[in-house]
Amino acid sequence: MIARTLFTPEHAQFRDAVRKFFARELVPNLARWDAQGMVDKAFWRRCGEQGLLCPDMPEEYGGAGLDFRANAIVLEETSYTGSPTPAFGVHSDIVAHYLLKYAAEEIRRTWIPRMADGTAIGCICMTEPAGGSDLKALRTTARRDGDHWRIDGSKTFITNGATADLAIIAARTGAEPGAKGISLFFCETDRPGYHVGRKLDKVGQPSSDVTEVFFEDLLVPAHYLLGIENAGFAHMMQELPQERLSIAVSAHAAAQRAWDITVEYVKQRQAFGGTLLDFQNTRFVLADLRAKLQVGWAHLDACIMALVGKQLTTDEAAGAKLWHTELRCEVTDACVQLFGGYGYMNEYEIARLWKDARIQRIYGGSSEIMKELISRAI
Ligand SMILES: Cc1cc2nc3c(=O)[nH]c(=O)nc-3n(C[C@H](O)[C@H](O)[C@H](O)COP(=O)(O)OP(=O)(O)OC[C@H]3O[C@@H](n4cnc5c(N)ncnc54)[C@H](O)[C@@H]3O)c2cc1C
Incomplete structure (x- = not known):
């Protein structure tokens, strides 16, 4: 392969360490994780200890303060084991970034360090049973209720659905149909009203837990709104x-x-x-x-x-x-x-x-x- 010039000698050392760590602690467990339909939560914590989670988050939030090149190395090495699990992409590249950019400071300070050390796993709940491609048509609602939001609806195909400790939820907050009335919310998955449904039986990626998720009178504090109301899309x-x-x-x-x-x-x-x-x-x-x-x-x-x-x-x-x-x-x-x-x-x-x-x-x-x-x- 032609030499890849975007990586520094430090990146090469990091890659080498990740590859050795996966050979030791990921590959020998794959068959067992496939059978149980999910990766052990303890393995996420080991990845946190090794600096593999959220490496591009700022140091003040528990990350390594690196850029996406470090995330890319973790993704490449995960795939190169022959298995795409754990779902680092969802956790480090998506959920952590929503929190960093759009969450209240208290949420950022509490949860990003936990995502970086592997004691909390993230998922993102966008897709609904009635449709995934047409995100603008989502039906889950969030209604203002005093100093809370009340969320009702259902999501499907949620990666990390069974293991996640925190979720980003897309819901309709505006009366207008389409993109304008959608907002995003942070939520802990152990809140009353947040229910994890079936673990779905997929053709491939057997150790990735993908589930349905339901919200029934799920109350989240007002400051769990991410970013600007109705600007979620x-x-x-x-x-x-x-x-x-x-x-x-x-x-x-x-x-x-x-x-x-x-x-x-x-x-x-x-x-x-x-x-x-x-x-x-x-x-x-x-x-x-x-x-x-x-x-x-x-x-x-x-x-x-x-x-x-x-x-x-x-x-x-x-x-x-x-x-x-x-x-x-x-x-x-x-x-x-x-x-x-x-x-x-x-x-x-x-x-x-x-x-x-x-x-x-x-x-x-x-x-x-x-x-x-x-x-x-x-
Ligand atoms: C294993 C797995 C993990 C997933 N993880 C997550 C997750 O973590 N979070 C989450 O929110 N979602 C997740 N998804 C959902 C995924 O993003 C959706 O399945 C995807 O966006 C497609 O939506 P859909 O399944 O509803 O198909 P549909 O939207 O019903 O589409 C069906 C077909 O119609 C085509 N189609 C639709 N609209 C158009 C158009 N305008 N023009 C041409 N063709 C079109 C599509 O390309 C597709 O071929 C996951 C799905 C799977 C299977």
Whole structure:
């Protein structure tokens, strides 16, 4: 791979430490976490101790005061284990940023340090059963009730739903339909009226807990409103570039992992008196994918630096999410083919990488919605 110039020697040391830590404490637990449908909460705390959570939060809030390059390293190394869990992207790249930018100082001081040390896990509740792409149509309501807000409604597909200690909730506060009447709220998940529903049975990503969430007469203090009342949609649009880039980063690292383990496999698998790599088809498939991965890393690095410089636009982030998640599916599908029947066996890592890939073209905004966003900038 062409040297990546955005990372410093300190970043390289950090990456090395993260990779060794995951080899020691993540990989040996994966099968057990898959079976229980969630990552141990104790592992989040270990990640906090190692400085893997919220590294780009300011030091005064318990972070390391770094920039998104550190978050990208954690995402890449997580994906490169062959598993996308725990959901660091949701926790560090999304929820912590909403708190930092929009929460009251008391909430920031209490909760961001806990997110950074892994004693509190975050989730974000936007999607509803009636629709995810059309966020403007959400139906959950928040009504002012004295010095509280009363929230009622239901959400689905919430990552970290079962393990989260705090949530960001999008709800309708204005009478007007559409984007203008939406606000965001902070909420502890142990408040009366906050109910976690079913843990959902997914095709892939088995150790990521994704659940339904219900709000029934959920009362939160007035100062739990995040940012400006009725400006929640605009706040979400501001945060989405980082969320989308973090999905693109994890997709690309997983695609690289798929390619790397496939190269190892085709070098040793025998057929017709030689190895699979002896076939021109195998070499051409791998060469084509390698060229795309190489170009992809350069593009990703440019996007990471644009985000660090606060220059990454909504349409550029949408382009990154679209392209890297589609590439991941192309790479893993081609790699399964090269594994033959073994590629379809759950005990093979390539099968897992293939199953886990599919959702990335849907969550965080589907590929079609990414095309909508890009086309608006034309
Ligand atoms: C495993 C998993 C984890 C998730 N984690 C979270 C989370 O933590 N928090 C959260 O809030 N949500 C989460 N989601 C929800 C996810 O973001 C939504 O599933 C996604 O936005 C799509 O919404 P939908 O499922 O309602 O599909 P729909 O909106 O019903 O879309 C169905 C199809 O129609 C297409 N479509 C919709 N609108 C248009 C359009 N205008 N033009 C063209 N095509 C269109 C879509 O692209 C899609 O192909 C998660 C989902 C999954 C499966």
